[in-house]
Amino acid sequence: MYKKLDVIEHAILLNPKYIRIFRNKLKITQSKLAKESGVSQSHLSMLEKGKRKATKSHAAAITLGLLKCSDIWDKKDPIDYLLDVLSLTKLESTVVKFVKEITEGDSIYKRYIEGYPVYIVDRDSFTDYLKKNINVISIKDVKFFRGRMVVEGLYSDNQEVTISLDCSDIRRLEGKISKTIGKKIIIQIFPKDEIPPIYSLKKDGMVINCW
Incomplete structure (x- = not known):
């Protein structure tokens, strides 16, 4: 599982615009993801627009936030x-x-x-x-x-x-x-x-x- 999480985090680290793609696919609002990931909504918005670079800690926190606030736990493997x-x-x-x-x-x-x-x-x-x-x-x-x-x-x-x-x-x-x-x-x-x-x-x- 950890290798898979690393792939997701690495994608966000290289291109934070993936955050919006994940959010839209999972039907997660920006404010909800910000709350669950511990990243301010304004900073999250800047990341999604490509105006800020993501750090490793940001990528890890956002990946965890995606898992925490979505309903994908109903799926076999989120x-x-x-x-x-x-x-x-x-x-x-x-x-x-x-x-x-x-x-x-x-x-x-x-x-x-x-x-x-x-x-x-x-x-x-x-x-x-x-x-x-x-x-x-x-x-x-x-x-x-x-x-x-x-x-x-x-x-x-x-x-x-x-x-x-x-x-x-x-x-x-x-x-x-x-x-x-x-x-x-x-x-x-x-x-x-x-x-x-x-x-x-x-x-x-x-x-x-x-x-």
Whole structure:
């Protein structure tokens, strides 16, 4: 359990903006978390806005506060629940980062179809990127299905974790990416036997339309 708590605390220490993500997911008010963690609400607000850096003691206190004032104790393992929230958040932010990187300048994935830039990424390349850029979990496999993906991995205690992004999750990600890079993005995910021939890819793949 302690290794898992360390992961959560470390995430808050590196980026205090995760505090708001945890609060929103757990439906905890800022004032309630401040009271339970022993951190003033004004300071907590500054941390969430990225205007203050978190100390180790802040990160530990806030992690404990999240556990104390939420209703996640009804769940089988509240620590795992927080890790699931963190893992999903890290996965989504990494996908945003990946698309931002490959759509800036020249890219090995870039093609033009009817004059518009299209980025065609095979599943293996995408999996390698996730493995290098996500350290909350040890990623073992990424599976592509029509319009969705499943990421499988292990937590630090070797417990298995599965993160699924369905069609609605992908649409939400498109919005985040579009806002980040200032361009319209449409993401299509295909298993290899369903990839349209026009993309000339004989592997599981992701097609990113950008304009």
